[in-house]
Structures are given as C-alpha cells and as structure tokens.
Amino acid sequence: MRQRDPHLLEGQVALVTGASSGLGERFARVLAAAGAKVALAARRTDRIEAVCADITAAGGTAVGVRLDLTKPETFAATVDEAQDKLGPVTTLVNNAGVPYGVRPHKVSAADADLVIGTNLRGPFLLSCEVGGRMIADGRPGRIVNVSSMTAFHYSGTPTAALYSVTKAALARMTEVLAVEWARNRINVVGMAPGMFHSEMMAGMISRVGDPSDQLPRGRLPDPSLLDSTLLYLTSPASEAVTGTVIKVDDGQFGR
Numbered sequence: 001m002r003q004r005d006p007h008l009l010e011g012q013v014a015l016v017t018g019a020s021s022g023l024g025e026r027f028a029r030v031l032a033a034a035g036a037k038v039a040l041a042a043r044r045t046d047r048i049e050a051v052c053a054d055i056t057a058a059g060g061t062a063v064g065v066r067l068d069l070t071k072p073e074t075f076a077a078t079v080d081e082a083q084d085k086l087g088p089v090t091t092l093v094n095n096a097g098v099p100y101g102v103r104p105h106k107v108s109a110a111d112a113d114l115v116i117g118t119n120l121r122g123p124f125l126l127s128c129e130v131g132g133r134m135i136a137d138g139r140p141g142r143i144v145n146v147s148s149m150t151a152f153h154y155s156g157t158p159t160a161a162l163y164s165v166t167k168a169a170l171a172r173m174t175e176v177l178a179v180e181w182a183r184n185r186i187n188v189v190g191m192a193p194g195m196f197h198s199e200m201m202a203g204m205i206s207r208v209g210d211p212s213d214q215l216p217r218g219r220l221p222d223p224s225l226l227d228s229t230l231l232y233l234t235s236p237a238s239e240a241v242t243g244t245v246i247k248v249d250d251g252q253f254g255r
C-alpha cells in the first residue's frame with residue numbers, strides 16, 4: 001500500500017462530509033494529497049474555504065460546498081454543485097456526525113430528530129443521491145461510512161446511547177447498500193474509529209475528563225493513524241472489499 005503516492009487516487013472526485021473540522025478535515029487533506037479532487041462539505045463554509053485554500057496551496061484540487069445533513073431536500077443541489085466544479089462524484093465519504101451524551105430516558109424528540117437526521121437519515125439519503133447518479137451513469141464508485149466502535153461496544157460511560165444506535169445503523173447500512181449495489185460496482189465500506197483526537201473528542205473530554213490513562217496504550221491517538229485505512233478503502237487495492245467495516249481502535253475496546 002503506497003500511502004504517499006500522489007497519483008494513487010488520480011481521476012477520483014471525492015465528496016467528504018463534515019470536512020470543516022476533525023477527522024473529516026484530515027480525510028479531505030489525505031485524499032487530495034493522494035491525487036483526488038475533493039469537495040469539502042459542511043455548514044461552516046468559512047472553515048472549509050480555509051482548508052480548501054491550504055489544499056490548493058499544496059498543489060491539490062479542492063472546493064467547498066455547503067451541506068446541512070438535516071436538510072435532505074438540498075442534497076441534489078449540493079451534489080450538483082460539487083459535480084459542476086469537479087466532475088461526477090466517484091467517492092463519497094460519509095464522515096459528518098454529531099455526538100449526543102445524554103441518557104436515553106432524557107432524550108427529547110427534537111434532539112432525536114437532530115442526531116438521527118445527521119448521523120443516519122442524512123448519510124442514507126446522500127448515499128442514495130450519489131449512488132443513484134452512479135447507477136444512472138453506469139459508473140463504479142465508493143462510499144465510505146464513518147461509523148464508530150460504539151456501534152459494537154457500549155459501556156454506558158460516557159453516556160451516548162442514541163449516538164451508538166445511529167452508528168450501529170450506519171454499519172448495517174454499509175452492509176445492506178453493499179449488497180444492493182454490488183452489481184453496479186459501487187463498493188460500500190466503512191471504518192469504525194475508537195477514540196481519536198478531534199473537536200468532538202475535545203468536547204467529550206471537557207464533559208467527562210481525558211480517558212487516556214484508562215486506555216491500553218495510554219493515549220488518544222492522532223487522526224493521522226486513520227490515513228492508511230481511508231486510502232485502502234478508497235483505492236483500487238480494495239476493489240473486491242465491500243460491505244466491510246474496519247475497526248481502528250488502537251486496542252481501546254475489548255473483543
């Protein structure tokens with residue numbers, strides 16, 4: 001696996017959701033450095049424009065598109081905008097997500113709509129928007145879903161019940177869309193990170209403290225340790241890999 005090959009993803013157009021911070025920002029930079037043209041999507045357009053400027057200065061190709069995952073009626077226009085600027089999307093990275101550290105019996109209906117809308121309904125409908133275009137054009141493609149280890153392990157601490165449910169559904173979505181679209185040569189794959197440094201994690205640390213001391217390797221890993229998994233899942237090397245969610249947790253969770 002040649003992680004630093006600037007031509008690895010040449011010809012690809014990647015749409016990365018939640019690219020304004022954290023893992024998504026990192027993923028956008030990594031895909032661009034590997035030769036993909038990248039559309040960075042999020043609500044905070046000032047932040048995605050700043051990242052686009054960095055990527056462009058480094059010789060890559062990147063544009064920003066506004067996306068609010070809770071508003072599916074806007075998805076077609078967002079994908080149109082990315083396509084008009086860069087060409088048809090070949091790779092969708094469903095990265096954006098919101099945490100929700102509230103005990104289940106305290107969850108309001110409005111908050112449930114927000115968390116499910118952002119973490120599940122949005123990625124499902126956006127995948128259908130992008131996948132539907134690939135199918136209509138007879139183009140192969142990739143969809144990478146960013147789930148979470150909480151999809152598979154739940155300790156109750158910190159409380160993230162609804163978040164965990166949405167991430168488990170995203171893992172199942174990976175499996176069922178992979179079956180649905182196998183004949184269309186669309187690979188649907190995922191990764192399930194453990195706890196990594198990001199803004200979301202900084203928010204959790206401010207609520208419940210830094211968990212590093214309790215982790216087997218005594219650290220919260222840097223997001224760069226997800227690079228190779230992302231590049232594997234988006235590159236020709238994984239052509240036959242679909243319906244799989246790769247766990248990357250630095251040994252944090254039991255098996």
Ligand SMILES: NC(=O)c1ccc[n+]([C@@H]2O[C@H](COP(=O)([O-])OP(=O)(O)OC[C@H]3O[C@@H](n4cnc5c(N)ncnc54)[C@H](OP(=O)(O)O)[C@@H]3O)[C@@H](O)[C@H]2O)c1
Nearest residue numbers: 018020022023042043044068069096097195196198199200
């Ligand atoms: N960090 C970890 O340890 C960890 C572990 C497991 C899984 N994950 C998953 O990794 C993904 C990225 O998380 P992160 O840790 O990098 O968190 P983050 O820094 O808080 O980033 C979250 C991203 O999601 C975007 N977003 C939130 N609501 C949105 C909406 N309605 N529409 C469009 N974009 C929206 C945010 O952009 P705007 O606010 O600008 O819209 C932001 O770019 C999430 O799905 C998270 O569940 C993270």
